[in-house]
Amino acid sequence: MDLPLVVGVDGSELAMRAVDWATDEAALRGLPLRLVYASLWERYEGAALAEGLGRSFEQITADAVVRAAAERARRRDAAVRVTTEVVPDDAVGALLRKGRDATALVLGSRGRGGVAGMLLGSVSLTVAARAHCPVIVLRGSHDNRARDGRHRRVVLGAGDPAHGSAAVRFAFEEAAGRGVALEAVRAWRCPAHEGAGHPLTAGGSERPHEQRAAEILDEALGSAAAEHPGVTVRRRTVEGTARKVLLDASAEADLLVVGVRRRDGHGHVGLQLGRVAHAALHHAACPVAVVPLRA
Incomplete structure (x- = not known):
């Protein structure tokens, strides 16, 4: 049975834009769509009180929010x-539980009460940091479309091949679902002590770093490239910090995919986002897919 795409809805316009995007995504993948609204009305008002008064305002x-989203x-x-x-x-708890039986979670960058264009809301950030499935947060001016994206390009931030196969x-x-090119990007930096004139940098563009x-990029793509021969892959190695390189790449992408390492077990229950994923979620110019990788 296909696991659904789960969308967190709360009545805000950004959540409704997430519904649009997720509907396109579900159509591309042939998946069902589940719209989830988290409400604590019973906890706050009391089930008995609510029963006595009839249906509460909350x-x-x-019911109105999920009905409008479904329509x-x-x-x-x-x-x-x-x-x-x-x-x-609460929203975080509900979405994390639903994510255990989902292909992915799709969230707006901010919920009800948030201000469009500001930094990521706390619900989206916390869910992206803790979910057991991929989380797609709709950053940037994505014009509500997963299909027929403006740039016809998915960008992958290629990480450590030992942990990154899920993101790849x-x-x-x-x-493949969109019928667009995949641009796989690996950032690199030359240490300051190996500047101009150092023997290791004498080869110019052939520098060891x-x-x-390039070797790490090829290794990271590995078998996934062979399994998707119809996908055009563009490999790019760029000098600079991974954060800057990927944020720059997001300006010409319809989706940015990054992996984050999850550490199971006691002592690892806090936010588990590295600097690169954190920066992408706050500042990317396109939707960001955060894919959990097991450490």
Whole structure:
């Protein structure tokens, strides 16, 4: 059975834009779409009190939010299977649990009460840092479309080949589903003590650091490239910090894919986002897919 794409909705316009994007994504992948609204009305008002008074304002609001989101998704693409759910929990807890049985979670950059254009909201940031499935956060002016993206390009930030296969495969699947090119990027830097005139840098563009970046890139793509022969792959090694290189690349991408390492077990329950993923989620010019990698 195909696991659904799960979208967190709260009635905000950014959440509705996430519904649009996720509907396109579900159509591309042939997946069902589940729209989830988290509400604590029972906890705050009390089930008995709510029962005595009839439907509470919050319950009516929750039902209205998921109904409007479902109608929007069906207008977007009537062929996509849509279900809705109101979960009696806080937004982070609800989405993390639903993510255990999801292909991916899709979230707006900020929820109700947020200001468009500002930094990432706390719910999206926390879910991206802790979810067990990929989390797609809709950054930038993505014009609500997963299909027929403006740039016809998915960008992958290629990390450590020993841990990055999940992100690589996710990026290939996204590029294949859209019928667009995959641009795989690996940043590299020359240490300051190996500046001009140092023997290790005498080869100019053939410097060992750049060569090693190209080798890591080839290794990271590995079998996934062979499994997707129809995807055009553009390999790029760029001098600079990974954060800057990927943020620059996001300006001409329809989706940026980065991996984040998850450490299972006790002592690793906090936010588990590295500097690169954190910067991408706050500043990228396109939607960002954060794919968990097991350490």
